[in-house]
Amino acid sequence: MIVRPTRLVAALIAGFALVGAAQAQKAEVIHWWTSGGEAAAIKEFASMYNKMGGNWQDNPVAGGGGGAARTVIINRMQGGDPPTAAQFNYSNQYREAISAGLLNNLDDLAKKENWDAALPDSIKTSIKVDGHYYAVPVNLHMPFWVWSNKAVLAKAGVTKEPQNMAEVIAALDQVKAKVPGVIPLALGGQGWQENIMFRGVMLANGGKDLWLKVHKDKDLSSKEFRKTLEDFKKLKQYVDPGSPGRDWNLATGMVIEGKAAFQFMGDWAKGEFINAGKSQGKDFGCALVAGPTTPYVIGGDVFVFPKSDKPGVKEAQAKLAAMMYSKEGQVAFNNKKGSIPIRTDVDLSKVDSCTATGVKALKERRLLEAHEQFLAPDAVGAFEDAVSKFWNSDQSVDDALKAMQVAVKR
Template structure:
């Protein structure tokens, strides 16, 4: 918020000292248009009292598959007597920043998307959100949703968010063609891992498709930590904030594996987007990519079939768990009973069994209710469902357990470690341990 005004200030002073087109003016225009958009959004949020129950919903589902999924929500809500007002903001960070501004500015929408975890904890603590405990009790959420999900939306015994799906981060997406070309298959154990990659390399295939952006490197590292170190190691690090585990042998082994992988990516890796990276696997130029289950949408969009064109694995061997994440909607307190009514209807709609099945089938995630028909869930999702039935395999994604601040510090440490071939493993482990220790306080 400070920043917006700062930019205008700098741009304006610029504009008066110099005529003609200049960079500052272009930047100013960019920001001005952004501000105008947000002003329009703010204007659109004005409470309404028309016949259908209007609900403005802010979210960041803008890609092809995502917007098709959110349309399921919108259409069902309209059918149930509401009027869905769509406020999509591209990009999770941008959307969350816009949501925060709306709430703090005193003009909240009816519902806003967040991820599970600590992203909206401050909104809860500052009393901006509606307490949904009554609805949760009435609809029996505790029975129909995984315990970890309930835990993630409960603050001081009260429920503050509506979970809508379960995603998972730890998936390897494997090109059948590439592995066939190399005459090998997905390794059964970590001992076979690097020999397999060498075979892929020898066959002229890039073994690992990685977009070297910090968050993608994090997903890869957590995949290794979970699968090579085991579910327990992962849990001790990210849930228990256990510094001894971070300094222990299993964590060190995962760091060593991560470092070794630098030799198995292509030159174009630096800064590449995740979907461009998935495309390498789709075209068979690369062996596999480690990415969340949102990659599935890319395969589907390219007309690829599970089994014949690609397969998926949650790890190497079966020591690992299922690192789940997902989306929730929070309902900010609004003036007027109309909005509250609309919010109630929205919750009911989003969680109704039919809508859950239809929405998640398109989104590539698993329904958050375990009492719905799961036969429509795709083969990879079925693996996830099986893992989710075992409590010891349920691992929350780091966003559940650490603050965005710590998350960022870990990203910095890993990005620096990955980029430097001669990086010191010990120094990286120390940085990691310090960040996790600081997060616990």
């Protein structure tokens, strides 16, 4: 995609050129994007900032689905040595930092770009607190996709992407029976990955109504939730013994290489396929297991800008935020990341069908808040622990259900 520079970015570039290389504004950026596709995406932001005359200092922190990085970020802010910018997700993860007065607001940029009108309410709920904007949204991820290797499916006689859990399980059975040596389901056996798969099954079984009943109403008594537990445990038979502790991108690599047929994972997995030179529709497939009108759960990434007494930091932060939200920044980054731009006023005419599904949901405002928006952090952790215990033990459905019910009410 080719996007002409906006006046805003053109002005930033011109301004940086006047500063000169000797006075380039340093910007230390902490994030957790360390896989091939993720690293390629963040380099787009870094390259753009450096071309504007800045000095991007990359500080990736791997591990824990972002948990390790968030710990570093919070500790640095509380210790008086904050980075220039830091990655978080759409969630309540940075609310305590706002309450503690540790973050600068982005009201000037929000007013200039008319975020009040441009952004969906479900996004604003995460980044606007007490009337002020505290984070720049850079993308929209949908965490609950099923990815597949087209060549493996062809060998198994699976002719279409599964559109519900019954079709997923039928396809897994076909791979298991007809393609010896190939693992039907690649899973990274880490808690957050197990929970992505669990919630994907939940969406497939109950859609928006079940999602809100569980996370907002904290009611797990429905037959659809019980079926979610049963279907989730059925998936265990398709996973290989090497799953525990496996990183998500290694599981994606198994699908890319044809060592596995399917993976439940967010659309950041697409960045790995793209980075490997694979094409959607030809080499790999994507499906929403409740069909094309599956509620698009808000996942994705923001950057916050901690307060600092160092000279020039606030100016660098303003330029970083404007660049990240710019049309060209959004397109360049998201083309590599596998996510969709948060802006709907960029050229998306040549995107693949996976991205087109997300763009359609965004334009229709068919979005659904993530579970972190409804549950307290302690409840999120307790629920995820309960899901992982159920997956990794012989615990009964009844006992797991009781544990999860207690967890969501914390």
